[in-house]
Each structure stands twice: as C-alpha cells, then as structure tokens.
Amino acid sequence: MLLEPRATPSRGMRLAAPLLAILLTLGVGALLFIALGKDPQEAFHVLFIGPLADANGWSELLLKAAPLILIAQGLAIGFRARIFNIGAEGQLIMGAVFGGGVAIAFQDSQSAWLLPTMVLAGAIGGALWGAIPALLKTRFNAEETLTTLMLAYVANLILSWLVSDPWRDPGGMNFPQSVMFGDAALFSMLFEGLRLNTSVFITIAAVLLFWIFVSKSFLAYQVTVGGLAPQAARYAGFPASRTVWLSLVLSGLTAGLAGVGEVAGPVGQLNLNISPGYGYAAIIVAWIGRLHPVGIVFSGLLMALIYLGGEAAQMALQTPAAITGIFQGMLLFFLLACDVFIEFRLRKPLEKRRAAALARKALP
Amino acid sequence: MSRFKCLAAGLALALGISSAAQAADPLKAGFVYIGPTGDHGWTYSHDVGRKEVDAKFGDKVKTQGIENVPETADAERVIRDLATKGNKLIFATSFGYMNQMEKVSKAFPKTIFMHATGYKTGKNLGTYDVRTYEGAYMLGVVAGKMTKNGKLGVVGSFPIPEVIRNINAYTIGARSVNPKVSTRVVWVNTWFDPGKEREAALTLIAQGADVLMQNTDSPAIVQAAKEKGVYAFGWDSDMSKFGDKAHLAASVLHWGIIYNETVEKVLAGTWKPTPIWYGVKQGAVNIEAFGPAVPADVKKLAEERRDGIKAGTLHPFTGPLKDQAGKEFLAAGKSMPDSDLAKMNFYVEGVEGTVPK
Numbered sequence: 001m002l003l004e005p006r007a008t009p010s011r012g013m014r015l016a017a018p019l020l021a022i023l024l025t026l027g028v029g030a031l032l033f034i035a036l037g038k039d040p041q042e043a044f045h046v047l048f049i050g051p052l053a054d055a056n057g058w059s060e061l062l063l064k065a066a067p068l069i070l071i072a073q074g075l076a077i078g079f080r081a082r083i084f085n086i087g088a089e090g091q092l093i094m095g096a097v098f099g100g101g102v103a104i105a106f107q108d109s110q111s112a113w114l115l116p117t118m119v120l121a122g123a124i125g126g127a128l129w130g131a132i133p134a135l136l137k138t139r140f141n142a143e144e145t146l147t148t149l150m151l152a153y154v155a156n157l158i159l160s161w162l163v164s165d166p167w168r169d170p171g172g173m174n175f176p177q178s179v180m181f182g183d184a185a186l187f188s189m190l191f192e193g194l195r196l197n198t199s200v201f202i203t204i205a206a207v208l209l210f211w212i213f214v215s216k217s218f219l220a221y222q223v224t225v226g227g228l229a230p231q232a233a234r235y236a237g238f239p240a241s242r243t244v245w246l247s248l249v250l251s252g253l254t255a256g257l258a259g260v261g262e263v264a265g266p267v268g269q270l271n272l273n274i275s276p277g278y279g280y281a282a283i284i285v286a287w288i289g290r291l292h293p294v295g296i297v298f299s300g301l302l303m304a305l306i307y308l309g310g311e312a313a314q315m316a317l318q319t320p321a322a323i324t325g326i327f328q329g330m331l332l333f334f335l336l337a338c339d340v341f342i343e344f345r346l347r348k349p350l351e352k353r354r355a356a357a358l359a360r361k362a363l364p
Numbered sequence: 365m366s367r368f369k370c371l372a373a374g375l376a377l378a379l380g381i382s383s384a385a386q387a388a389d390p391l392k393a394g395f396v397y398i399g400p401t402g403d404h405g406w407t408y409s410h411d412v413g414r415k416e417v418d419a420k421f422g423d424k425v426k427t428q429g430i431e432n433v434p435e436t437a438d439a440e441r442v443i444r445d446l447a448t449k450g451n452k453l454i455f456a457t458s459f460g461y462m463n464q465m466e467k468v469s470k471a472f473p474k475t476i477f478m479h480a481t482g483y484k485t486g487k488n489l490g491t492y493d494v495r496t497y498e499g500a501y502m503l504g505v506v507a508g509k510m511t512k513n514g515k516l517g518v519v520g521s522f523p524i525p526e527v528i529r530n531i532n533a534y535t536i537g538a539r540s541v542n543p544k545v546s547t548r549v550v551w552v553n554t555w556f557d558p559g560k561e562r563e564a565a566l567t568l569i570a571q572g573a574d575v576l577m578q579n580t581d582s583p584a585i586v587q588a589a590k591e592k593g594v595y596a597f598g599w600d601s602d603m604s605k606f607g608d609k610a611h612l613a614a615s616v617l618h619w620g621i622i623y624n625e626t627v628e629k630v631l632a633g634t635w636k637p638t639p640i641w642y643g644v645k646q647g648a649v650n651i652e653a654f655g656p657a658v659p660a661d662v663k664k665l666a667e668e669r670r671d672g673i674k675a676g677t678l679h680p681f682t683g684p685l686k687d688q689a690g691k692e693f694l695a696a697g698k699s700m701p702d703s704d705l706a707k708m709n710f711y712v713e714g715v716e717g718t719v720p721k
Contacts, residue, residue: 056448060441160553164523164720173483174525174709180463193471195440266437272522272553273460276436311442314430315449320400321432 003344013342018288018299021334028330038317046316047309047327059194061304063266066203067092067258067275069300071282073210074254076291077220078247081227085248087133087148088255089279090155091126095256096263097159098125100270103185103263104167104178114184119202119260126256127249129155134248138241144248152279163270177271187265199261206254211293223247255279276307284332303328391453391631393417394446395429396439398458398581399556405581405600406555406617407431410457410480412601413619417627425627435460440467447472453630455623456480458555459524465489476630481526483706485637492622495643496526496600497533497705498673499615500577501680502651502666503597504537506612507575508545509662510595511538516547517573519564519585521555523720525708527579533680534577535714541665547715548573558584569594575612586611595657602653613666614653621648641702644673681705686713 030040051057071088078085085091099122106114132151136142164176172179187197214220226233226243234240262274285303289296310324395414399407414427428451433442439461446454447468455478456465462482469477469489477489485491507516516538518531531549538545548571550564561580565588568576576596578585583606589596590610598604598614622640629635642648651670654663672678683694688711694700711719 056444173707175459176522176524262437266440268463271460273434273436276434276438307438308441311438311445314432315428315442315445 002347002349003340004347006343006345009342013338015290017335017338017342018290018295020338021288021331022302024334024338025327025330029327032326033319036319038319043313043317043319046313047323048305050312050316051305051308055191056194057308059191059196060308061301062200063196064307065300065304066200067261067278068282068285068303069297070203070206070258070261071251071255071278072285072289072296072300073206073293074251075282076286076289076293076296077210077214077223078251079227079286079291080220081223081243081247082230083137083227083244083247084145085130085133085148085251086145086283087129087150087152087279088251088282089275089277090148090152091129091252091255092259092262092275092279093152093155093159094129094252095122095126095259096270096274097155097162097259098122098256099260100178100181100263101162101167103181104270106185107179107182109182110184112184115187115264118185118264119257122256122260123253124256126259127253129256130248130250130252131245134245137244137248144244148248159270159274160272163272167270169269178269180269181264185264186268187261195266197265199265202257202261206257207293207297214293219246255282281328284328288331288335302331306331390424390426391421391627392449392451393425393427393453393455393627394449394451395427396433396442396446396454396456396458396461397429397431398433398435398460400431401429403556403581404583404603404606407457407581409600409617410455410619413621413623416620417623420624421627421631424631433461437464440464443468443477444471447475452476453627454478455626459526476635478626485639487637490626490635490637490639492626492640492642493526494617494619494622494648495641496615496617496649497529497680498643499599499617499649499651500530500533501537501673502670503577503613503615504534504539505541505666505669506651506658506662507534507577507595507597508538508540508542509665510612510658511542511545511575513572513574514542514544514546515572515574516545517565517568517571517576518547518549519561519568519576519578519580520549520551521580522553523551523709525706528711528719529705529708530577530579531715532708532712535712536680536685537669539714545714549715549717551720552580554580556581558582561585562588565589565596566592583607598653604653604655607655609655609657611653611655612658613651613655613663616650616652618648618650621646644670645676687711688713688715688718 033040033043075085075088099118102118102121133144133147136147137144163178167178169177169179187199190196222238223243226238263270267274281303285296285299288299306327307324313319313323314321397407401407401411411429414429417425418427433439443464453476457480459481462479462484465477465479466484469486473488479491481493482491520527535547550567552560552564554560561582561584565576565585569592574594576585576589578599583603586596586603586607590607595612596607596610597612600617602614602616604611651666679699681700683698684692684696685694686692
C-alpha cells in the first residue's frame with residue numbers, strides 16, 4: 001500500500017471530517033459498550049444526553065468548556081503556523097501561580113481591583129512561560145515541541161515548591177496548599193447554586209477577538225502562510241521569528257488566563273491539582289475545531305460533554321473511568337485518520353506493477 | 365374462587381411492595397474513590413469496607429462507589445451529583461477532596477459528609493482516618509529484623525504529615541530492634557501510578573535498600589522487590605500474591621469498622637461530626653499475611669508489639685526521640701499527642717535526606 005498525496009484535497013471533506021470522526025467514534029464506542037455488556041443506546045443517553053438534563057448540567061458544561069476553548073484559541077494560532085506548543089498545561093499553571101500569587105499577597109484585600117490584577121498577572125505569567133520556548137526557538141533553534149513540554153514539568157515543580165514552602169497555608173497542618181482565596185479574589189457566580197462564574201466572559205471575548213484576528217488581520221495571514229508555505233513566506237518577507245513569538249506568547253497568554261479562571265473559580269486556592277489536564281485536552285479541541293475560532297467553540301463543548309458524560313457513565317453504568325479518555329482519544333485518532341485520507345490517497349503498489357507489465361506487453 | 369385467589373395474591377403483592385417501600389427506603393451512601401477499586405491497595409481496602417456495609421445492613425442501605433475521581437475541582441461535581449441523586453451519606457476517601465467536601469456540605473445541610481484523612485469539619489462534615497502509622501511501626505519492627513545491610517527504603521507519595529509520620533514510624537519501629545538502620549525515601553508525587561512506583565522502588569534497590577515499604581496504592585513495589593530479590597510489604601491490603609517470598613507482611617486497613625459504625629449512627633439518627641482516628645485498638649489496622657521468609661520469632665515479636673499497641677502500653681512515638689539533627693523532640697517516657705502527630709513535618713533520626721519543599 002502506498003500513500004500518495006492528492007492533487008486537490010476536497011474542501012468539503014475537510015469540513016465534514018470532524019462529523020465523520022464523531023460518527024466513527026460513536027460506532028466504535030457502541031461496539032465497546034456491547035463488549036462491556038451495556039446497552040449502547042442507554043450508554044449514549046447517559047454519556048451525551050443525561051449530563052445536559054438540567055441547568056446544573058449546562059452550567060458544568062460551560063464551566064469545563066470555557067478553559068478548553070480559551071486555551072485552544074491560542075494554540076490554534078500556533079498550529080496554523082506549524083508551531084506546536086504542547087505545553088499549554090505549564091503555561092496554565094504559571095498563569096495560576098502568577099494570578100494566585102497576587103491573591104495570596106493581598107489576602108485581606110476587598111478591593112474590586114484585586115481580581116482584574118490577578119487576571120492581568122495570570123496573562124503575563126502564561127505569556128512569559130510561552131516566551132521562553134520562543135526565545136529558545138528563535139535564538140538556538142530548539143524544537144518547541146520538546147521545550148514547551150519540558151517547561152510544563154518545570155511549572156508543575158515550581159507550583160509544588162510554592163505550595164509546600166513559601167505559600168503554604170500556615171493553618172493548613174503542613175499540607176501542600178495555599179490559603180483559600182477571599183471573595184474579592186474569586187470570580188462571582190452567575191447563578192445561585194450553580195458553579196458557572198463570570199470567567200466565562202473572558203472566553204467569550206477571546207472567541208470574538210480571535211475570530212476577528214484570524215479573519216481580518218494581515219498578521220494572522222502572515223502567520224498562516226508561514227506555516228503552510230514557509231518558503232513563500234520568506235520570499236514575501238514575512239519574518240519567521242515573529243511568527244514563533246506570536247504563536248507561543250499568545251497561546252501562553254490564553255493558557256495563563258485559563259489558569260487564573262481555575263484558581264479564582266472552582267478551585268479557590270493554589271494546590272497541586274489545579275488542572276485536570278486542560279492544557280493537553282485543548283490540543284485535541286484545537287484540532288477537532290479545525291483550528292477555526294468558531295469550530296473550536298463546538299469542539300470545546302463536545303470535549304467538555306465527554307468529560308461530564310464519562311463521569312456520569314461511571315456513576316450510572318459502573319463503567320471504568322477510562323471511558324472519558326478512550327472517547328476523547330478515539331475522536332482525535334479518527335479525525336487525524338480522516339485527514340490522512342483527505343490529503344492522501346491509498347494506492348496499491350500491485351497496480352503499478354501490473355501497469356508496468358501491461359506496458360511491457362504492449363511493446364513489441 | 366380463582367378470581368378471589370388472584371385478588372388475594374394481587375393484594376398481598378401490593379401490600380408487600382408498599383410495606384417493603386416503607387420499611388426499606390434504604391439509606392443511600394456514596395463512596396468517592398481516588399483510584400480504581402482494583403488497585404489492590406488503598407481504594408481496594410475502602411471498597412472492601414463498603415461491601416461490609418452492604419453485607420451487614422442488607423436492604424437498609426444502598427451503597428455506590430465511584431472510582432478514579434481526580435482530586436481537582438471536578439471532584440466537587442461528583443460529590444454534588446451524589447448528593448443531588450439522594451445519597452444521604454457521602455464518604456470521600458482521599459485528602460484532596462477536603463475543600464470540595466466542605467463546599468458541597470454547606471450546600472446540602474441535610475446530607476452527612478465524611479472525609480477521610482482531612483482536618484476540616486462542619487455541622488454535617490466529619491473526618492475519619494486510620495492510624496496507619498501503627499501499621500508502619502509494626503512493619504518497621506519486621507524490617508529491622510529482616511534487613512541484612514540496615515538500609516531500608518520507602519516509596520512516598522506526597523510529603524504530607526500522614527506520609528511523613530508513616531516513614532518516621534517505620535524507622536522508629538526498625539531502630540527499636542536494630543539501632544543501625546537508616547531509611548531512604550523516594551517521592552513519586554502520586555497516589556497511584558504503578559509505573560512510577562516501580563521506578564522509585566528500583567531506584568531504592570539500586571541504592572542498596574533491601575527492605576521496602578510504600579505509602580502509595582499499588583502492589584508495584586512488591587512486584588519490583590520480588591524481581592530483584594529483596595523484601596517488601598503489603599500496604600493497606602494483603603499483597604502477598606504479588607510478592608511470594610518477597611512479601612514479608614502487610615499492614616491491612618479495615619475501613620469496614622468505621623463505615624459500619626457510621627452507617628449505624630446515621631440510621632439511628634445519632635451521628636455527630638466527631639473526628640474518628642481508629643487504630644490497632646479498634647481493629648482498624650493490623651499486621652497480617654506474614655510471608656514464609658519471616659521466622660517465627662520475628663512474627664511473634666511483631667505480634668507482641670501489636671498487642672502492646674492494642675493494650676495501650678505501647679505508643680510508636682514514645683520518647684526519647686530525636687530528629688535528624690540529633691535534637692530530642694520528645695522526652696523519655698512521653699508519647700506524642702495526636703495534635704502534634706497530625707501536623708508532623710520533619711524526619712526523625714535515622715531517615716536520610718530532607719523533607720521536600
């Protein structure tokens with residue numbers, strides 16, 4: 001078998017690929033549930049319909065989707081330029097550390113400026129953590145897939161040191177966690193009794209800004225060209241280093257904002273468990289959303305739904321927790337597989353041989 | 365006649381159902397687990413306890429366990445969901461659920477919340493724990509007798525007081541029978557990750573440790589010890605089937621004692637948020653499953669120590685005890701109060717390295 005590039009990959013198929021991937025995931029998922037001895041219809045109901053049965057479910061969905069969408073928006077800019085930031089988790093943590101640091105430094109503050117300052121600090125923290133790989137790439141040509149990922153581990157260790165030593169809650173029996181943040185350092189709840197908070201507006205604003213940026217700005221065009229056709233970009237005089245800086249700093253910034261959203265939202269303190277892997281899941285979100293600001297909104301909601309559904313299935317059907325990861329993984333796997341067949345065509349080498357034989361026969 | 369029978373049967377059925385519904389209306393109890401129930405360690409031991417509740421109370425309770433709940437903000441949703449779905453008693457079995465439990469307990473004042481290994485309590489939020497350090501002490505006694513070179517190893521999860529206390533108790537137990545013993549620690553920063561746990565065990569073995577203990581949840585350490593021909597212990601549960609001769613003994617937790625007592629009190633309406641910290645005395649932890657490598661006199665010695673703890677004549681943290689710098693922190697004859705045990709954050713003499721910050 002040979003993979004041969006198609007001359008003109010179908011535009012329609014490229015848009016349909018996520019839907020196809022979802023269908024394939026559902027199909028294989030159904031087989032999986034049958035193998036587990038569960039009724040697939042019931043399982044899908046629990047997975048995808050059940051979590052949205054009440055207002056609380058929608059609130060939880062948005063609470064979970066918001067950071068995923070926010071991070072994916074930033075990542076998508078880089079991915080378009082073929083700059084692969086896979087360490088958004090670390091940038092998220094540094095955002096949380098910077099933002100949380102402000103909350104801890106001004107614990108007793110009731111000021112209305114506290115939260116905006118935290119948000120700003122978080123954005124700076126994430127952007128700085130994205131700027132390091134940008135510097136390493138532009139200066140030393142260090143592969144950003146490695147540096148961003150390694151820095152995610154470093155960020156985790158910094159967080160761990162901070163909450164174990166200087167920022168440890170003095171009244172916390174020596175457990176590695178900070179004090180709980182005061183009300184002025186928390187996003188306020190949107191509805192009584194639901195966990196959805198005002199940080200969701202940051203995501204909404206980001207979606208709009210990124211949409212405008214991607215569709216209208218010349219800079220975004222340069223970045224995309226730089227990724228698709230680096231030589232053309234160089235010929236046109238689009239600086240490659242600017243693309244690197246923009247991609248990594250911007251994606252670091254959005255991840256940092258998401259980090260503040262978590263610690264000043266549902267977590268309410270700094271501890272070792274700030275993120276359930278949003279920085280990594282957002283990579284899938286960006287790809288399934290076809291790196292498009294609006295597509296990412298849908299894929300973010302879908303990924304969040306799988307999180308909630310996987311949990312619901314654990315409770316209602318006693319399925320293993322791995323269901324969530326399996327569905328998210330299948331989704332990405334099938335999407336990438338679809339992409340391969342949109343870009344390439346499968347050919348049998350046998351045909352070649354047969355054609356050659358025919359050609360030989362035709363000759364006298 | 366037949367119609368009458370039919371009617372009677374129908375009536376009986378209806379009565380049966382309604383009386384069953386009245387009598388039963390079982391107490392729904394939810395359990396939140398950090399790992400899979402198949403971890404053969406911590407979560408497994410909690411699930412054994414849950415099943416003991418099922419066995420004891422029959423249709424008076426309806427229990428449900430949810431495994432692999434991360435210690436993130438997500439736990440709040442799981443706990444909240446359990447409460448919304450009518451669980452009137454919720455057990456959360458890891459330290460990292462503390463703030464989430466506190467938040468949800470305030471939103472559901474009529475539900476009783478029980479948090480394992482934490483310290484925050486409320487009107488309807490209680491805490492419970494097992495004195496795992498008593499188990500660690502007893503294992504230490506066996507380790508001190510069995511080590512050939514005096515080098516013990518511990519695979520630690522997180523440097524929180526509970527784990528540091530266990531490392532210290534293990535060392536104190538070992539040095540009570542073999543004063544030359546020293547303990548090395550490798551931290552893995554996870555409760556359950558068999559791959560990491562195994563790597564840590566191999567590191568300790570490479571450094572010369574010949575008896576290992578762990579404060580993590582899987583049997584990976586026991587398996588690594590078996591492969592390398594050193595000794596290890598079962599932690600939280602009997603892990604002998606993973607270690608054969610390498611498995612010296614196990615510190616087994618019996619959560620069922622706490623769970624049964626709590627359910628009974630909740631059913632009787634007498635539950636109060638009194639912190640529970642049960643040990644050998646109440647039967648919540650015990651040294652069990654001695655392996656074939658342990659000589660009879662060592663087994664006897666360990667069991668004597670257990671009986672001493674049970675009778676109240678022996679406390680693992682009894683002075684004179686020194687810290688790493690050789691400074692005495694507990695005078696001769698004194699035993700450490702629970703309030704100090706609860707926030708222990710330093711190593712005792714005999715442990716190498718420093719507590720990570």
